[in-house]
Amino acid sequence: MLNFETTVQDSKSYGDLTLSEVEPILKINLRSNKREFSTKIGKLLSIIPPIEANTSSSNEDYSILWLSPDEWLIYSNNKISYEQQNLLEENLFNNISNTNQGSVTNVTDHWVMINLKGSKIYDLLSKSSPYDFKNFKMKKGSVAQTLLNHTDVILHNIDDNNLNLFVRRSFSEDLWLWINDSARFL
Amino acid sequence: MFIINCPYCGERDQTEFSSGGEAHIVRPKQPTELSDDEWAEFLFMRKNIKGIQFERWNHSHGCRKWFNVVRDTSNDKIHAVYKMGEKPPVNK
Numbered sequence: 001m002l003n004f005e006t007t008v009q010d011s012k013s014y015g016d017l018t019l020s021e022v023e024p025i026l027k028i029n030l031r032s033n034k035r036e037f038s039t040k041i042g043k044l045l046s047i048i049p050p051i052e053a054n055t056s057s058s059n060e061d062y063s064i065l066w067l068s069p070d071e072w073l074i075y076s077n078n079k080i081s082y083e084q085q086n087l088l089e090e091n092l093f094n095n096i097s098n099t100n101q102g103s104v105t106n107v108t109d110h111w112v113m114i115n116l117k118g119s120k121i122y123d124l125l126s127k128s129s130p131y132d133f134k135n136f137k138m139k140k141g142s143v144a145q146t147l148l149n150h151t152d153v154i155l156h157n158i159d160d161n162n163l164n165l166f167v168r169r170s171f172s173e174d175l176w177l178w179i180n181d182s183a184r185f186l
Numbered sequence: 187m188f189i190i191n192c193p194y195c196g197e198r199d200q201t202e203f204s205s206g207g208e209a210h211i212v213r214p215k216q217p218t219e220l221s222d223d224e225w226a227e228f229l230f231m232r233k234n235i236k237g238i239q240f241e242r243w244n245h246s247h248g249c250r251k252w253f254n255v256v257r258d259t260s261n262d263k264i265h266a267v268y269k270m271g272e273k274p275p276v277n278k
Contacts, residue, residue: 053195053249068249069194130199145195145248147202152247 007173008112014183017118021176026076026085027111027166028092032102033070040101044092045074056141056156065143065156073154073166075113111154112172114165114179120186121161127182137161149178188262193269194249206242208232209254210274236260240274 011020030041030049042048047059049072056065058077065073076085085108092104116124122133131146136157144155151174154166167175191197214220214228233239241255256266256276266275 068251071249130201132197146198147247 006112007169008114008176010176012180012183014186015118015120017116017120017124017183017186019117019176019179019183020115022079022113022115022164024079024082024085025108025113026074026080026088027107027113028074028089029067029105029107030064030072030074030092030096030102031070031105032096034101037096037101040095044095054136054143056143058141063156063158065154067143067145067154073107073111075164075166110169111166112169114167114172114176115162116165116179117162119161121163123186124179124183125155128178131155149175151175188264190243190255190264191267192245192248192251193253193267194251195245198245198248202245202247204244204246206244206252209240209242238265238276242270 006021006023008021038048045062047057047062047064049064050057050066053066056063061078062074062076067073089104089106096102097104122137125148126133128149129146131144136142136144136155140157140159142157146153146155151167151171156164158164188200189197190200190203211228214224217225236259239257239259241257242252243255244250244252252270254268254270254274255264256274257264268275
């Protein structure tokens with residue numbers, strides 16, 4: 001696997017608001033519409049991919065985000081080395097892709113994960129997102145795919161006033177600059 | 187600007203979607219037997235109604251799924267949303 005230098009590599013704090021890029025985190029995209037897929041994932045990771053829209057399921061090590069009725073994103077809750085990441089990817093690939101149960105794609109270098117913490121994160125996001133955060137912020141574990149400053153993002157509410165934002169690598173620097181610029185005026 | 191109720195994700199702003207034009211256009215079964223005019227009719231000619239129109243939409247910045255929308259083009263009021271392959275809930 002290619003080991004890119006991440007684009008952001010930074011952590012900033014504006015009063016109550018803390019922004020930091022988190023890496024190395026494993027991210028794997030799963031696609032399947034087969035019936036046995038869920039139980040297979042359950043056996044491998046001891047966590048079942050959520051069926052309900054805009055939700056996620058987590059255990060100690062991993063979170064699975066619902067992206068679409070037949071698409072999920074797995075990411076590790078803690079930093080893990082590239083060697084471990086490759087092992088897990090291989091395990092999933094052999095059990096799912098090779099048995100024709102779905103597709104496993106390693107998107108570790110495709111998404112950049114930024115952690116946002118603080119009471120003003122929703123003020124910050126609402127500055128340039130068409131999404132209504134009313135229900136999102138109430139429900140722990142909710143997931144939203146939307147636009148932020150014209151850039152596609154995936155948001156995962158991990159706790160009160162604490163969320164993970166995934167942005168595509170090529171847009172990450174631009175979004176990071178925009179987030180920092182906007183955070184100054186909160 | 188209007189809100190579209192995506193059948194998979196729920197209510198979202200129109201900016202997250204992209205329009206895919208008129209829905210329920212059936213591809214001719216034997217394209218080789220058509221004249222150029224008939225083929226062009228299928229390929230390019232679309233209605234441009236003022237009023238209720240059946241359209242395809244894609245939630246391109248969300249779940250990336252296609253679905254159908256019944257929309258009044260004169261006031262952007264959405265009368266129904268239904269998944270691909272389903273029959274329109276209102277008469278066409």
